[in-house]
Amino acid sequence: MNSAASIPSIPPQALAGLKVLELGQLIAGPFAGKTLADFGAEVIKIEPPATEAAAGGDPLRQWRMLHEGTSVWWQVQSRNKKSVVLDLRTPEGRELAARLIDEADVLIENFKPGTMEKWGMGYEQLSARNPGLIMLRISGYGQSGPYKDRPGFAVVAEAMGGMRYLNGEPGRAPVRAGVSLGDTLAALHGVIGVLLALQARHASVSAEAPKGRGQVVDVALYEAVFNCMESLLPEYSAFGAVRQPAGSALPGIAPSNAYPCADGMVVIGGNGDSIFKRLMIAIGRDDLATDAELASNPGRVRRVAEIDAAIGAWTSRRAVAQVLEVLNAASVPVGRIYTAEDIAHDPHYRARDMILPVTTPEGLTVEVPGIVPKLSATPGAITRRAPVLGEDTDEVLGRLRPER
Template identity: 90%
Template sequence: MRTPDLTSIVPPQALAGLKVVELGQLIAGPFAGKTLADFGAEVIKIEPPATDSGAGGDPLRQWRMLHNGTSVWWQVQSRNKKSVVLDLRTEEGRDITRRLIDEADVVIENFKPGTMEKWGMGYDALSARNPGLIMLRISGYGQTGPYKERPGFAVVAEAMGGMRYLNGEPGRAPVRAGVSLGDTLAALHGVIGVLLALQARQRSISDDAPKGRGQVVDVALYEAVFNCMESLLPEYSAFGAVRQPAGSALPGIAPSNAYPCQDGMVVIGGNGDSIFKRLMISIGRDDLATDAELSSNPGRVKRVDEIDQAIGEWTGARSVEQVLAVLNAASVPVGRIYSAQDIAQDPHYRARDMIVPVITPDGLTVDVPGIVPKLSVTPGAITRRAPTLGEDTDAVLAPWKR
């Protein structure tokens, strides 16, 4: 795909006209801001100035692999945003930020609960000036409850939410996913909350509230993780069952696992009844395909070791490509385990515009993930590269400098 012309005209976007002030740093709050910006919201990101002890800006600018002092990750997390430098530790910085929020639809913050109130910028204070304001608050444990003042990072949220306990091989220490899932899940829940609050605000428009009434969207990292834990709690509640780690398998659903090949591994999801039958026929095990006990999931779960052995013996005698060819032809869900290189070279990613090149201010071309989800009439777009620190300060604050 050619590098897009970020100045070109794009179709009408779903959130065009929405004004967002982003106060958060690192991952959760900024990921929510990035998602809103991808669909046309004007997102003004407030960043701290440089000091004698630090480079200034969102710390994410300095995380992981850097090019000329800036993380290439920054090109993902802050695309489509404007950067304004203001020091929220000063009354002047807070006063200007309040005036920006007066004109905003949404403010995003992911500070420790109580920080905004300490600065005189809690929701009550801000909404008194802007009654239609929606405030997205992302924190480790939420704005209420006995743990609210504890510092919260995704790694802890994933543990408390139940995810970390399940990740790993039986009998071994739990492992983490290689990305901060807790932050991303919280951000996406936050975006859902903002969109719900916007809908509610629209419905509340009246003579007394010409812009409608805003509200707080309170997202806790651990709750966002917990919300995705499927049957974990109901099984404990009903049966006292504490679900245990199971490596690459999916306990209670069979077969669904990773299987070795001659030159790598594949994942196979053969747990649908008709899919299982096609899978067994494809690997030459008609005896298992026609076994009445294995025609539904409960029977397959009882004999999952036998099934996994049969599949593993078949895949182990073939290359990854051979396995993919046979099972794809039989409409059995199967896939290789992708590395970054596999993703970058995959034609389906390219065909779906999921790999988009952008150019940094110093001329480096960086591939970034495309827009999700795909909207047919008001699609998202990358219209602006990630800003340099304070790039938009003068333009955004010009009305107050006249």
């Protein structure tokens, strides 16, 4: 697979014809762009040129493990995109970017609030030139409010959104997930916002607005995290309860935990009423399966320590493979805790095309995550490898309409 070639057999894609300009860097904005590109949008990524002090391009090109000077992560985050080099610090670069925005449906940016306005590229200016423009703005704290000018990273957003406090063992320092969840959650909320705005634009088409009216999609990292915090706030509001970290358990829902095996660990979700009964029978605890107090979740929560001890006593005497075999046969949700190696060799991942190969310009074949979600009629696809810095500059700028 190369940057110019496409897969000839793919069906029509859901976002074919959508033009997206991506000004963001690193994770949140580019992840949103990647998701749109996976479903057929033409995503043009604007990257800064190299200087004496910097290599140029999105800094993600240099993050984590590199091959021939480029991160293999780059092959995930920038697949299906085109790379155009423009220096937005110069008037010439900003004018070329504005001309590209004139022809775009969607603009993605994740700079600190006020940066685009400082460059004369706020939404008021851009929408005056392109009334149908949808502008996705991802930032740490949003475009308004007392914290809007603070720098915001996912690590801070996860803390402010309530997630970090809950992660870890009781009485110990909170831990972070091993990936930047705040960025990814914000990106996915951004994609939802873009699709909603596209639908609203379609509904607003008129003689005065032949493309319909665009709008701003304002996504704050901390709000994307907070939106996923389930019962955290209402429990505090109603009862003054501050939810506490609970390790691998899920407080208030039982049983749901990680359990030791003779050669590793498994996670088991036995919290449905009928599932719990099947689980207890499978581990030889018919007495708990028929206990009236344990027939529903409130009773199980009161006796969760007893239940977890019973499950752990059973799993600890068996290998992971045996636990999986017995509980899968009983239709109890159970799974091993996967490493990258487990994922790479799992047949279900392969059967659902969730592991796909791409070839870098240097000839390295890298396996990357497949497309999510799966659409039956207009599926996504990887049609281009991630671009070399500035690879598409001449092609993209060469088809700009003449200046007004």
